[in-house]
Amino acid sequence: MAAVHGDAHGHGHDDHHPSGIMRWVTTTNHKDIGTMYLWFSFAMFLVGGTLAMGIRAELYQPGIQILEPELFNQFTTLHGLIMVFGAIMPAFVGFANWQVPMMIGAPDMAFARMNNWSFWLLPVAATLLVGSFFVPGGAAAGGWTFYPPLSTQGGLGVDLMIFAVHILGASSIMGSINIITTILNMRAPGMTLMKMPMFVWTWLITAYLLVLVMPVLAGTVTMLLTDRHFGTSFFNAAGGGDPVMFQHIFWFFGHPEVYIMILPSFGIVSEVIPTFSRKPLFGYSSMVYATASIAILSCFVWAHHMFTAGMPTVGQLFFMYATMLIAVPTGVKVFNWTATMWRGSMTFETPMLFSIGFIFLFVIGGFSGVICAIVPIDIQVQDTYYVIAHFHYVLVSGSLFALFAGAYYWIPKWTGRMYNETLGKWHFWLSMFFFNLTFFVQHFLGLAGMPRRIPDYALQFADFNMISSIGAFGFGTTQLLFLYIMISCIRSGEKAPQKPWDGATTLEWTHLPTPAPYHSFEKPPIVN
Amino acid sequence: MSQESGHYYVPAPSTYPIIGSTALLFMGSGAALTMNKIELGYGLLGIGFAILIYMMFGWFGTVARESESGKYNAQVDVSFRWGMSWFIFSEVMFFCAFFGALFYMRNLSIPWLAEESTVLGANFWSSYAGAWPTAGPGVHEEFTPMGAWGLPAFNTMLLLTSGVTCTLAHWALKENRRDGLKKWLLATVFLGALFIACQAYEYVHAYNDLNLKLTSGAYGSTFFMLTGFHGFHVTIGTIMLLVIYFRSAAGHFTPEHHFGFEGVAWYWHFVDVVWLGLFIFVYLM
Numbered sequence: 001m002a003a004v005h006g007d008a009h010g011h012g013h014d015d016h017h018p019s020g021i022m023r024w025v026t027t028t029n030h031k032d033i034g035t036m037y038l039w040f041s042f043a044m045f046l047v048g049g050t051l052a053m054g055i056r057a058e059l060y061q062p063g064i065q066i067l068e069p070e071l072f073n074q075f076t077t078l079h080g081l082i083m084v085f086g087a088i089m090p091a092f093v094g095f096a097n098w099q100v101p102m103m104i105g106a107p108d109m110a111f112a113r114m115n116n117w118s119f120w121l122l123p124v125a126a127t128l129l130v131g132s133f134f135v136p137g138g139a140a141a142g143g144w145t146f147y148p149p150l151s152t153q154g155g156l157g158v159d160l161m162i163f164a165v166h167i168l169g170a171s172s173i174m175g176s177i178n179i180i181t182t183i184l185n186m187r188a189p190g191m192t193l194m195k196m197p198m199f200v201w202t203w204l205i206t207a208y209l210l211v212l213v214m215p216v217l218a219g220t221v222t223m224l225l226t227d228r229h230f231g232t233s234f235f236n237a238a239g240g241g242d243p244v245m246f247q248h249i250f251w252f253f254g255h256p257e258v259y260i261m262i263l264p265s266f267g268i269v270s271e272v273i274p275t276f277s278r279k280p281l282f283g284y285s286s287m288v289y290a291t292a293s294i295a296i297l298s299c300f301v302w303a304h305h306m307f308t309a310g311m312p313t314v315g316q317l318f319f320m321y322a323t324m325l326i327a328v329p330t331g332v333k334v335f336n337w338t339a340t341m342w343r344g345s346m347t348f349e350t351p352m353l354f355s356i357g358f359i360f361l362f363v364i365g366g367f368s369g370v371i372c373a374i375v376p377i378d379i380q381v382q383d384t385y386y387v388i389a390h391f392h393y394v395l396v397s398g399s400l401f402a403l404f405a406g407a408y409y410w411i412p413k414w415t416g417r418m419y420n421e422t423l424g425k426w427h428f429w430l431s432m433f434f435f436n437l438t439f440f441v442q443h444f445l446g447l448a449g450m451p452r453r454i455p456d457y458a459l460q461f462a463d464f465n466m467i468s469s470i471g472a473f474g475f476g477t478t479q480l481l482f483l484y485i486m487i488s489c490i491r492s493g494e495k496a497p498q499k500p501w502d503g504a505t506t507l508e509w510t511h512l513p514t515p516a517p518y519h520s521f522e523k524p525p526i527v528n
Numbered sequence: 529m530s531q532e533s534g535h536y537y538v539p540a541p542s543t544y545p546i547i548g549s550t551a552l553l554f555m556g557s558g559a560a561l562t563m564n565k566i567e568l569g570y571g572l573l574g575i576g577f578a579i580l581i582y583m584m585f586g587w588f589g590t591v592a593r594e595s596e597s598g599k600y601n602a603q604v605d606v607s608f609r610w611g612m613s614w615f616i617f618s619e620v621m622f623f624c625a626f627f628g629a630l631f632y633m634r635n636l637s638i639p640w641l642a643e644e645s646t647v648l649g650a651n652f653w654s655s656y657a658g659a660w661p662t663a664g665p666g667v668h669e670e671f672t673p674m675g676a677w678g679l680p681a682f683n684t685m686l687l688l689t690s691g692v693t694c695t696l697a698h699w700a701l702k703e704n705r706r707d708g709l710k711k712w713l714l715a716t717v718f719l720g721a722l723f724i725a726c727q728a729y730e731y732v733h734a735y736n737d738l739n740l741k742l743t744s745g746a747y748g749s750t751f752f753m754l755t756g757f758h759g760f761h762v763t764i765g766t767i768m769l770l771v772i773y774f775r776s777a778a779g780h781f782t783p784e785h786h787f788g789f790e791g792v793a794w795y796w797h798f799v800d801v802v803w804l805g806l807f808i809f810v811y812l813m
Contacts, residue, residue, distance in 0.1 A: 017541050026541035108538045110607040113587075117545035124553045128560075156564045163556035170552075173618050181610040185603065186536065215618045219625025226753065229563045231743035234629055237648060238666025240746030242637035249625055522535055 025120070028112035029518060030097045031414075033119050037094030038407075040122055042483070044086030047130065049476050051079040056438075056472035058455050059465050072455035073141035074157075078129065080144025081161065084261070085168045086126055088399050092264040093118070093175050095406055096203045098414060100179060102508035102516060103197045105188025105525045110181040114174050121171035128164040132157040143453060145250060148235040148243045152227050159228070162221045169214045176207035176214075183207075188507070190527035194288065197506045198281060201288050202267030205295045209256045209263075212299070217253040220246065244309050251302035259298040262362075262394060263291060265402030266333060269355045271506065272405050273337050276352035277344025278503040283336040290329035290336075297326045307375050308382045316375045323373035330366055334359060349501075350424030354405035357432050358398060365393025368443070383453075386446025392439045401431070404482065411486065412500045413508055416515030417493030423485045430478040437471030537599045544587040551579035588771070595788060596780055605787055612791045616798045619761070623802055626757065630750040630809065634660050638746060641665050663745025672738040673747060676811035679730050683723055684807050687762075690719035691800045694769075694793050704783045706776070713773045716796070720766035727759045754810055758802055765799050768792045 017023055024036060054075050058067045067075060097115070101108055109115045132139040137155030140146060151158055183204045187196070196204075223234040224246070233239020235246045274281045281287065303311060303319040311319075337359055346352070368390040372378050381387060404427070412418055441464040450461045457465065499509045508516060511525050554576025561569025594600065600608075642658025642665075643649045649656070653665035661673040674680065693715040700708030731752075734740040742752045772792050775781065781789055 023541070025546050026543050028539050028541055107536050111611060113539045113542050113545060116542065117548055120545050120549040121552065124549050124556065127553065128556050131557075156560060156566075159560035159563055160557070163560055167552055167556060173615075177611050177614045177618075180614055181607050184610055185606050211614055211618045212621055215622035216625045219622050219629075223626075223629065223753070225563075226742070226749070231741075232749035232753065233664055233667070233743075233745045234633075234749055236664075236666075237637070237641060238664055238745075239749065240633055240638045240641065240662055240664030240667075241749070242632070242640075245629060245632045245637060248632065249628060252628075519538075 026116070028108070028116055030101050030109045030112070030115065031516065031518065033109075033115050034094045034097030034099075035414075036119050037090050037097055037122075040119070040126075041087050041089075041091035041094060044082055044090070044126060045479070048079050048082035048087055049479065051075045051082065052472060053476050055079060056469040059457070060469040061466070062457050062459055062462050064456055067455060069455050070138065070141060073143075073453065074133065074139040076453050077140050077143055077146075078133070081129060081140075081164075082126075083395075084144065084257070085165070086122070086129070088261050088395065088403070089172065090122055091403050092203075092206070092261070092399075093172075093179075095199075095264065095268065095403075095410075096175075096179050096207075099410065099508065100182055100200055100203060101186070102413075102512060102520055103200050103506050104183065104186065104191055105507050105511070105521045105527065106182060106186035107519065107522045107524075109178050110186055111174075111178045115178050118171045118175040118178065121167050121174075125164040125167040125171070128160045128167070132160040132164075135160065145247075145254065146221075146224070147250070148224065148227065148246050151224055152235060159225070162225050165221045166218055169218045172210050172214045176210040179203055179207040180211070188521070188524040188527050194285065195527065197267075198270035198284070198287055199264070199267035202263045202270070202291055205291050206260050206263045209260050209295055209298070213253040213256045213260075216249060217257075220249045220253065223249075244306070247306045247309055248303065251305045252299070254305065255302040256295070256298045258391075258394075259294055261399050263294065265358065265399045265406075266291065268402045268406040268409070269337065269358055272351045272355040272409050273340050274505075275409070275501045275503040276349060276355075277341045277346050279340055279344040280505075281336065282339035282342075283332070286332055287336055290332040293329040294326060297322060297329070301326065304373055304378070307378045320373055320375050324370055327366065327370050334363055334366075349408070350419070350421060350428055351405045351409035353425060353428040354401045354408065357428065358401040358405065361393055361397030361401065361432075361435070365390055365398055368393060381446055383451055384446035385442040385450045385452055388452050389439050389442035389446060392442075396439070397435055404428075404431070407486070409501070410508075411489055412496035413512070413514055413516055415490050415493065416496055417489050418496045418500065419485050419489040419493055423481065427478060427481050427485060430481070431475065434471045434474035434478055438468050438475055439471070441467050441471075535601075537594070537601070537604055539590075539594070542587075542590070544583050544590070547579060547583045548587070551576045551583055554579065592775060592780065592788065595785075600785075605785070608787045608791065612787075612794055616794060619798065620802075623754075623757070623805075626750070626754050627805065627809065630754065633746045633750065638662060638664070661747040663747055667743075667745040669739060669741075669744065671740040671744045671748070674730070674734060674738065674740065674751065674811060676807065679726055679733075680807060680811045683726050683730075684803065686719050686723045686726070687800050687803050690716045690723070691797055693719065694796050698789065698793055701776075701781060701786055701789060702783050709776050709781075710773065713769060713776060717766055717769045717773060720762055720769060720796075723762055724759060724766065727755065727762075751810060754806055758799070758806055761799050761802070765792070765796050768795060 017029070018026055024032060027033060054067060055072065058065060058072055097109065100106075135156045137157055139157040140151065140154060140161040142150030142154060142158070146158070146161070183196070183200055223232065226232040227234050227236060233241040235241050235243045237243070270281055270287060301319055301323045303315060304323045307316055368386070372381060372387060372390055408419060408424055445461055445464050445468070448461065450457055496514050498512075498514045500514075501509070507525060512520050554572045558569045558572030558576055562573055563569070638658045638660065640646055641648055641653060642656050644654070656665035663669065663671060693712045697709050697712035697716060700712060740751070741748050769792055772789055775788065
């Protein structure tokens with residue numbers, strides 16, 4: 001494999017691009033667009049995090065202190081929507097933009113101009129969502145799942161949310177089509193599908209899921225809109241419709257959505273763990289098949305979100321067993337990561353710490369998921385803090401921890417500079433401590449019956465809520481440390497070598513200089 | 529995978545995406561305000577729509593020029609094929625949501641509402657029979673459902689014929705018979721436009737003569753939303769065909785290199801297939 005970066009510049013298209021703000025507004029470069037995705041998602045992470053701080057401040061003590069119930073509902077609703085659609089999903093697309101072309105040896109994304117639009121739709125949607133706080137009646141307040149009849153009531157804020165979801169959906173669909181096409185059509189010669197890095201595989205499957213379910217979400221919110229304003233009866237029993245039908249259609253989108261937010265993190269972890277164990281990924285092909293199985297199964301489990309909404313027993317049994325079945329391919333993955341580490345020459349740099357933290361905590365979230373899948377238990381814990389604890393274990397210590405692992409892992413390649421390892425480790429351990437402080441106690445609160453989405457609670461829940469709030473404030477503050485680490489890395493970090501991680505084997509480390517040039521792989525590398 | 533000579537074309541920086549985003553910002557906020565009866569909304573909606581039209585002219589025009597100047601190699605062509613296929617798949621899923629709603633209401637929620645054993649069926653609407661077509665137990669305006677064998681059957685014939693003329697145009701293009709290409713394309717556009725006109729007439733008929741409205745409960749909701757979104761897609765498809773006709777008249781496309789044509793043809797066949805689903809499940813059954 002000869003190095004190919006030497007001849008990169010000058011052919012085909014010019015290197016001159018607008019400078020200043022117009023560079024970012026008009027860019028068709030996958031690295032620029034990836035960078036914008038990542039900064040946007042971090043900004044949204046701070047907005048959503050601020051809402052979370054508001055929620056935890058109100059719940060610090062029983063009684064109503066800071067947020068009136070109406071505003072509290074808006075906070076929980078927008079916290080969920082912004083974190084899911086504004087922070088986690090765009091962050092993964094940012095990783096895909098940066099990494100997929102480099103990891104498969106492509107010059108750029110397949111549709112570079114559309115790639116720009118996929119990104120620039122996001123600030124529009126964010127403007128509509130965040131702006132809805134300031135319109136008469138305030139933002140949507142029916143929860144991030146916006147079930148009718150709550151969402152067929154409500155004012156202008158709900159409509160702004162509906163159009164924001166439409167635009168986010170368009171962005172996701174265009175981004176996914178771009179990623180699928182890039183992966184299927186632009187791999188370097190010799191890189192067969194079964195030689196692709198795991199991160200690329202997980203994104204291929206994630207993008208497929210996005211194209212499958214985002215249009216269904218668009219259809220759902222459209223029905224909501226016409227029910228609200230044009231007199232249709234989709235979710236209105238008087239007209240022969242059914243509010244429960246909304247839940248079915250929403251969760252047909254919503255459950256695959258859960259895997260959309262976790263599969264790419266499986267991919268990141270599957271890159272990081274082999275690198276720092278200095279061993280190839282254990283059971284590569286079983287990883288691919290497990291990812292595909294999870295994606296397929298995820299389309300047949302949606303009603304486990306609705307066990308208390310009224311469903312025939314046969315339905316409950318089907319969705320219970322189908323859900324528990326997902327634990328099998330997930331277990332394959334956890335086994336493979338562990339087996340990759342087994343007898344490896346392991347070192348524990350920050351990306352590796354976050355990846356191991358990911359495995360440990362994601363497994364806890366996965367197990368509480370299996371517990372929630374059991375119908376009689378779910379009927380007990382439905383809409384309690386047990387569910388909150390469960391999905392924050394998979395979304396925060398799952399998706400978010402993997403995003404941190406990926407950011408620390410690839411930032412040397414992106415910026416040409418190393419981050420501060422000591423501070424990175426502090427970031428990990430503080431996140432680990434405060435995360436568990438925040439969310440572990442919520443299992444107890446939920447089992448004791450504390451309902452979610454309520455600004456006040458009985459005195460018996462006071463101690464655990466105070467602990468949880470203290471943890472949340474600590475966790476939120478810790479993320480400012482991450483911002484500091486990243487900015488100081490970009491500005492004044494030590495120069496990074498081409499391959500700072502000696503166990504790394506993918507193309508961006510073996511074939512490209514550090515920092516990666518603006519245009520990489522104009523001539524594809526040959527993969528053996 | 530690239531075995532091509534020449535580089536994969538990566539377009540230069542472009543302002544069209546941000547123009548499109550601006551359009552959607554105006555349209556999104558404008559539509560939300562309009563629906564809440566705030567005057568400002570109409571203006572915003574209009575401005576947004578105008579910007580969107582400008583963006584589409586500019587962006588698609590650029591793509592057509594790039595294509596005609598030979599910038600797209602065979603690998604780019606494959607990308608377009610993948611891209612269009614996945615886009616059509618996403619459209620299929622969009623229609624699936626509405627077909628799903630139709631099946632759910634007909635087979636589950638309406639029978640449940642009519643059942644004596646359910647709370648609603650026993651206490652509120654005990655006289656409700658629940659037979660399709662229905663506006664639901666609480667909507668008390670009578671309506672006549674749309675029959676299948678009049679205009680809808682004629683529409684089915686129109687669209688199926690248009691699929692044939694579209695294919696004839698494609699064959700003509702591949703054999704480099706430019707007159708045949710233009711003639712059959714124009715015929716396809718005409719059939720598409722006629723379909724839209726018939727559909728518009730059907731809606732007027734429904735509102736004026738059958739008292740069938742968007743507000744006619746489950747039947748009205750599913751009837752108008754499914755046929756409405758389909759009609760919207762036919763309109764888009766007809767405009768796309770018209771653009772392809774003008775491009776053909778301007779000498780665009782060669783027998784080997786004409787994905788612009790094929791993409792539109794694929795879309796047209798997709799619209800056709802959706803109609804068959806509609807004809808069976810909305811009109812016939």
